[in-house]
Amino acid sequence: DTAVSQTPKYLVTQMGNDKSIKCEQNLGHDTMYWYKQDSKKFLKIMFSYNNKELIINETVPNRFSPKSPDKAHLNLHINSLELGDSAVYFCASSYRGGRDYEQYFGPGTRLTVT
Amino acid sequence: AQTVTQSQPEMSVQEAETVTLSCTYDTSESDYYLFWYKQPPSRQMILVIRQEAYKQQNATENRFSVNFQKAAKSFSLKISDSQLGDAAMYFCAYRSGWTGGGNKLTFGTGTQLKVEL
Numbered sequence: 001d002t003a004v005s006q007t008p009k010y011l012v013t014q015m016g017n018d019k020s021i022k023c024e025q026n027l028g029h030d031t032m033y034w035y036k037q038d039s040k041k042f043l044k045i046m047f048s049y050n051n052k053e054l055i056i057n058e059t060v061p062n063r064f065s066p067k068s069p070d071k072a073h074l075n076l077h078i079n080s081l082e083l084g085d086s087a088v089y090f091c092a093s094s095y096r097g098g099r100d101y102e103q104y105f106g107p108g109t110r111l112t113v114t
Numbered sequence: 115a116q117t118v119t120q121s122q123p124e125m126s127v128q129e130a131e132t133v134t135l136s137c138t139y140d141t142s143e144s145d146y147y148l149f150w151y152k153q154p155p156s157r158q159m160i161l162v163i164r165q166e167a168y169k170q171q172n173a174t175e176n177r178f179s180v181n182f183q184k185a186a187k188s189f190s191l192k193i194s195d196s197q198l199g200d201a202a203m204y205f206c207a208y209r210s211g212w213t214g215g216g217n218k219l220t221f222g223t224g225t226q227l228k229v230e231l
Contacts, residue, residue, distance in 0.1 A: 031216075031217060033217075033218070035219075040223075041153075041203060041223075041224050042221070042223055042224075043205065043219075043221040044221070045218040045219065045220075048216040048217065048218060050216070055216040056215075056216035056218055058218075088157060090159060092159075092219075094217060096213050096217055097213050101147060101209065101217065102161055102164065103161075103209075103217070103219060105158070105159035107156075107157070107158055108157045108158070108159075110157075
Protein backbone atom coordinates (compact mmCIF):
# COMPACT_ATOMS: atom_id res chain seq x y z
CA ASP A 1 0.00 0.00 0.00
CA THR A 2 2.30 2.74 -1.28
CA ALA A 3 1.29 6.10 0.20
CA VAL A 4 2.84 8.33 -2.49
CA SER A 5 3.77 6.74 -5.77
CA GLN A 6 5.55 8.15 -8.79
CA THR A 7 5.98 6.84 -12.30
CA PRO A 8 8.39 6.31 -13.80
CA LYS A 9 11.22 5.85 -11.29
CA TYR A 10 13.82 6.36 -14.00
CA LEU A 11 13.56 8.40 -17.17
CA VAL A 12 16.29 8.77 -19.76
CA THR A 13 15.60 11.02 -22.71
CA GLN A 14 17.24 13.33 -25.20
CA MET A 15 17.40 17.08 -25.25
CA GLY A 16 14.40 18.71 -26.83
CA ASN A 17 11.96 15.94 -25.95
CA ASP A 18 8.80 16.36 -23.88
CA LYS A 19 8.17 14.06 -20.92
CA SER A 20 5.76 13.63 -18.03
CA ILE A 21 6.06 12.31 -14.51
CA LYS A 22 2.98 11.13 -12.67
CA CYS A 23 2.27 11.20 -8.96
CA GLU A 24 -0.55 9.71 -6.94
CA GLN A 25 -1.24 9.69 -3.21
CA ASN A 26 -3.74 7.56 -1.31
CA LEU A 27 -3.45 9.35 2.03
CA GLY A 28 -6.44 11.62 1.58
CA HIS A 29 -4.21 14.71 1.68
CA ASP A 30 -5.39 17.95 0.13
CA THR A 31 -1.99 19.36 -0.83
CA MET A 32 0.66 18.00 -3.17
CA TYR A 33 4.12 19.20 -4.07
CA TRP A 34 6.94 18.82 -6.56
CA TYR A 35 10.52 19.16 -5.34
CA LYS A 36 13.69 19.03 -7.40
CA GLN A 37 16.93 17.52 -6.09
CA ASP A 38 19.95 18.58 -8.12
CA SER A 39 23.25 16.81 -8.63
CA LYS A 40 24.58 18.24 -5.35
CA LYS A 41 21.60 16.76 -3.52
CA PHE A 42 20.05 20.17 -2.86
CA LEU A 43 16.26 19.95 -2.56
CA LYS A 44 14.05 22.81 -3.59
CA ILE A 45 10.29 23.29 -3.92
CA MET A 46 8.97 23.76 -7.44
CA PHE A 47 5.19 23.70 -7.14
CA SER A 48 2.43 23.13 -4.65
CA TYR A 49 -1.24 22.41 -5.30
CA ASN A 50 -4.06 22.56 -2.81
CA ASN A 51 -7.32 20.93 -3.91
CA LYS A 52 -6.28 21.26 -7.56
CA GLU A 53 -5.36 24.93 -7.15
CA LEU A 54 -1.79 26.10 -7.72
CA ILE A 55 -0.53 27.85 -4.60
CA ILE A 56 3.25 27.80 -5.05
CA ASN A 57 5.22 28.36 -8.23
CA GLU A 58 8.83 28.96 -7.32
CA THR A 59 10.22 30.73 -10.40
CA VAL A 60 10.30 27.55 -12.41
CA PRO A 61 10.77 27.89 -16.19
CA ASN A 62 7.57 27.85 -18.23
CA ARG A 63 8.71 24.58 -19.78
CA PHE A 64 7.55 22.92 -16.56
CA SER A 65 3.79 22.63 -16.27
CA PRO A 66 2.14 20.87 -13.37
CA LYS A 67 -1.37 19.53 -13.66
CA SER A 68 -3.65 18.31 -10.93
CA PRO A 69 -6.74 16.50 -12.25
CA ASP A 70 -7.90 15.85 -8.70
CA LYS A 71 -6.48 16.22 -5.23
CA ALA A 72 -4.97 12.71 -5.29
CA HIS A 73 -2.93 13.27 -8.44
CA LEU A 74 -0.28 15.75 -9.46
CA ASN A 75 1.57 15.36 -12.72
CA LEU A 76 4.59 17.22 -14.03
CA HIS A 77 5.04 17.82 -17.72
CA ILE A 78 8.33 19.11 -19.04
CA ASN A 79 8.68 20.54 -22.55
CA SER A 80 11.85 20.91 -24.58
CA LEU A 81 14.07 19.14 -22.07
CA GLU A 82 17.50 20.59 -21.41
CA LEU A 83 20.64 19.05 -19.94
CA GLY A 84 20.15 21.12 -16.78
CA ASP A 85 16.83 19.44 -16.13
CA SER A 86 18.65 16.27 -15.16
CA ALA A 87 17.79 15.74 -11.50
CA VAL A 88 15.68 13.69 -9.15
CA TYR A 89 12.10 14.92 -8.92
CA PHE A 90 10.14 14.16 -5.77
CA CYS A 91 6.42 14.33 -5.31
CA ALA A 92 5.08 14.83 -1.79
CA SER A 93 1.72 15.30 -0.11
CA SER A 94 0.32 16.60 3.17
CA TYR A 95 -2.64 18.30 4.76
CA ARG A 96 -2.54 22.05 4.35
CA GLY A 97 -3.93 23.08 7.70
CA GLY A 98 -4.08 21.73 11.21
CA ARG A 99 -1.25 20.18 13.15
CA ASP A 100 -0.98 17.00 11.08
CA TYR A 101 1.51 18.63 8.78
CA GLU A 102 4.00 15.93 7.88
CA GLN A 103 4.90 15.75 4.21
CA TYR A 104 5.11 12.27 2.78
CA PHE A 105 7.47 11.81 -0.14
CA GLY A 106 7.30 9.55 -3.13
CA PRO A 107 10.30 7.44 -4.17
CA GLY A 108 11.55 10.05 -6.64
CA THR A 109 12.02 10.02 -10.41
CA ARG A 110 15.57 10.23 -11.67
CA LEU A 111 15.50 12.16 -14.94
CA THR A 112 18.56 12.01 -17.15
CA VAL A 113 18.70 14.23 -20.21
CA THR A 114 21.38 13.34 -22.78
CA ALA B 115 12.80 34.45 3.20
CA GLN B 116 13.77 31.63 5.47
CA THR B 117 17.12 29.92 5.13
CA VAL B 118 18.46 26.69 6.59
CA THR B 119 22.18 26.07 7.03
CA GLN B 120 23.93 22.79 7.61
CA SER B 121 27.61 23.52 8.03
CA GLN B 122 28.83 19.91 8.11
CA PRO B 123 28.89 18.37 4.62
CA GLU B 124 30.15 15.06 6.04
CA MET B 125 30.31 13.40 9.43
CA SER B 126 31.60 10.04 10.59
CA VAL B 127 30.71 8.01 13.65
CA GLN B 128 31.73 4.66 15.02
CA GLU B 129 29.04 2.07 15.41
CA ALA B 130 27.34 2.30 18.83
CA GLU B 131 28.69 5.82 19.39
CA THR B 132 26.79 9.10 19.46
CA VAL B 133 26.89 11.80 16.80
CA THR B 134 25.35 15.26 16.57
CA LEU B 135 24.42 16.93 13.30
CA SER B 136 24.11 20.70 13.30
CA CYS B 137 21.47 22.91 11.75
CA THR B 138 20.78 26.61 12.03
CA TYR B 139 17.99 28.57 10.44
CA ASP B 140 16.97 32.11 9.90
CA THR B 141 13.39 33.34 10.18
CA SER B 142 11.39 36.25 11.45
CA GLU B 143 8.36 34.05 12.16
CA SER B 144 7.36 32.80 15.58
CA ASP B 145 5.24 29.87 14.43
CA TYR B 146 7.06 27.22 12.43
CA TYR B 147 8.08 23.59 12.31
CA LEU B 148 11.47 21.98 11.97
CA PHE B 149 12.27 18.55 10.63
CA TRP B 150 15.10 16.15 10.09
CA TYR B 151 14.79 13.91 7.04
CA LYS B 152 16.99 10.95 6.23
CA GLN B 153 17.82 9.98 2.66
CA PRO B 154 19.56 6.60 2.35
CA PRO B 155 21.09 5.42 -0.94
CA SER B 156 17.62 4.24 -1.99
CA ARG B 157 16.86 8.01 -2.21
CA GLN B 158 13.59 7.67 -0.33
CA MET B 159 13.00 10.69 1.93
CA ILE B 160 12.21 9.45 5.45
CA LEU B 161 11.06 11.71 8.26
CA VAL B 162 13.24 11.13 11.31
CA ILE B 163 11.94 13.66 13.79
CA ARG B 164 9.98 16.92 13.96
CA GLN B 165 9.73 19.84 16.32
CA GLU B 166 7.04 22.45 16.71
CA ALA B 167 8.49 25.86 17.54
CA TYR B 168 5.85 26.53 20.18
CA LYS B 169 6.94 23.49 22.17
CA GLN B 170 9.84 24.03 24.52
CA GLN B 171 10.41 20.34 25.08
CA ASN B 172 12.91 18.75 22.74
CA ALA B 173 11.48 16.02 20.52
CA THR B 174 12.74 12.45 20.83
CA GLU B 175 12.13 9.37 18.71
CA ASN B 176 13.88 6.30 20.07
CA ARG B 177 17.62 6.82 19.40
CA PHE B 178 17.04 10.20 17.77
CA SER B 179 16.66 13.42 19.69
CA VAL B 180 16.96 17.11 18.96
CA ASN B 181 18.40 20.08 20.77
CA PHE B 182 16.10 22.93 19.84
CA GLN B 183 17.40 26.35 20.82
CA LYS B 184 14.78 28.79 19.60
CA ALA B 185 16.57 31.98 20.58
CA ALA B 186 19.76 30.82 18.90
CA LYS B 187 17.79 29.43 15.93
CA SER B 188 19.58 26.14 16.25
CA PHE B 189 18.16 22.66 15.71
CA SER B 190 20.69 19.86 16.06
CA LEU B 191 20.05 16.14 15.72
CA LYS B 192 21.63 13.64 18.09
CA ILE B 193 21.83 10.01 17.08
CA SER B 194 22.64 7.65 19.94
CA ASP B 195 23.93 4.10 19.62
CA SER B 196 24.64 4.61 15.92
CA GLN B 197 23.89 1.71 13.63
CA LEU B 198 25.08 0.85 10.15
CA GLY B 199 21.59 1.55 8.89
CA ASP B 200 21.88 5.16 10.02
CA ALA B 201 24.35 5.87 7.24
CA ALA B 202 22.58 8.32 4.95
CA MET B 203 22.26 11.94 3.94
CA TYR B 204 20.44 13.94 6.60
CA PHE B 205 18.51 17.07 5.74
CA CYS B 206 17.27 19.72 8.11
CA ALA B 207 14.07 21.43 6.93
CA TYR B 208 11.88 24.36 7.92
CA ARG B 209 8.18 24.90 7.37
CA SER B 210 6.31 28.07 8.15
CA GLY B 211 3.33 27.85 10.46
CA TRP B 212 1.48 30.19 8.12
CA THR B 213 -0.48 27.95 5.75
CA GLY B 214 -0.89 30.82 3.31
CA GLY B 215 2.71 30.23 2.33
CA GLY B 216 1.77 26.88 0.86
CA ASN B 217 3.47 24.67 3.43
CA LYS B 218 6.67 24.39 1.45
CA LEU B 219 9.71 22.83 3.08
CA THR B 220 12.95 24.78 2.93
CA PHE B 221 15.89 22.40 3.13
CA GLY B 222 19.49 22.72 4.21
CA THR B 223 22.26 21.38 2.00
CA GLY B 224 22.49 18.10 3.88
CA THR B 225 25.04 16.21 5.97
CA GLN B 226 26.36 12.88 4.72
CA LEU B 227 26.69 10.56 7.71
CA LYS B 228 29.05 7.61 7.54
CA VAL B 229 28.92 4.86 10.14
CA GLU B 230 32.10 2.88 10.64
CA LEU B 231 32.60 -0.51 12.23
